[in-house]
Amino acid sequence: xxxxxxxxxxxxxxxxxxxxxxxxxxxxxxxxxxxxxxxxxxxxxxxxxxxxxxxxxxxxxxxxxxxxxxxxxxxxxxxxxxxxxxxxxxxxxxxxxxxxxxxxxxxxxxxxxxxxxxxxxxxxxxxxxxxxxxxxxxxxxxxxxxxxxxxxxxxxxxxxxxxxxxxxxxxx
Numbered sequence: 580x581x582x583x584x585x586x587x588x589x590x591x592x593x594x595x596x597x598x599x600x601x602x603x604x605x606x607x608x609x610x611x612x613x614x615x616x617x618x619x620x621x622x623x624x625x626x627x628x629x630x631x632x633x634x635x636x637x638x639x640x641x642x643x644x645x646x647x648x649x650x651x652x653x654x655x656x657x658x659x660x661x662x663x664x665x666x667x668x669x670x671x672x673x674x675x676x677x678x679x680x681x682x683x684x685x686x687x688x689x690x691x692x693x694x695x696x697x698x699x700x701x702x703x704x705x706x707x708x709x710x711x712x713x714x715x716x717x718x719x720x721x722x723x724x725x726x727x728x729x730x731x732x733x734x735x736x737x738x739x740x741x742x743x744x745x746x747x748x749x750x751x
Contacts, residue, residue, distance in 0.1 A: 610646070610671030620701045621681065623673045628694035630669075635690065637698060639683035644698055645672045680704065 580588075615622040623644045627635065636647040648669040675681065679702070686700040 610648075610669055612671050612673045614673050614675065616676070618702075620699050621675055621679065623675075623698040623700070625671050625673075625696040625698075626694060627669065627690070627696050630690065630694060630696075632690050635688070635696060637688045637696075639681075639686065639700065642675050642677065642679060643672055644675070644700070646670060646696065646698075675700070 610625050610627065613622075613624040615624070625646055627646070627648050629650050630648045631651075634649050634651065638645045638647075650667050650669065681700045682703050683700060686698060688696060688698045690696050
């Protein structure tokens, strides 16, 4: 083995190890996240490039939105791996404000083609308002006979301390 071949072999081995280290760091680092709020809901946005809807798990636990992403790296026969730098097991979390009262079971998660995961979690007050507007519209449209037998009970609404999934991830 010549000195050039030895140097090239060492360089290639170091490059691969650096790539593996980079991937491991990504696996243990939380994904960047934005938490936005409007009058009716919270919007939690993660960037998860290279992920498919089947790769993502979304959970809501006690005021905290957690995601887990298990990406897949397809094998390409015509190429060999020089720098395996992308983490395959990613995760992230975002805390909602401490006073948040939401219905996590009514939440939705959507993945765009560009790898942006949008999790929309409605506030419980917005759901109550929509329900009362629907009831009022039904009563107005159909007259007095359309009134429900008993008022809607909102005592079981999930608060920010609930433990429930926010829903399945749908492609955009």
